[in-house]
């Protein structure tokens with residue numbers, strides 16, 4: 001009976017088998033490189049701001065049509 005068989009999971013970043021256990025501080029990633037790369041991608045996604053985000057001042061009222 002194997003009580004402490006090391007589990008392996010596919011690295012979310014590079015899909016390589018990664019050891020999922022106390023021996024791998026970067027779990028579920030295979031390495032620190034993959035972990036940092038994934039966090040970096042996540043952060044850039046999160047902090048990406050739409051180019052045409054209306055400001056608070058102008059967001060409540062629609063833009064006035066050009067008076068002619």
Ligand SMILES: [Zn+2]
Nearest residue numbers: 011014030034
């Ligand atoms: Zn990896």
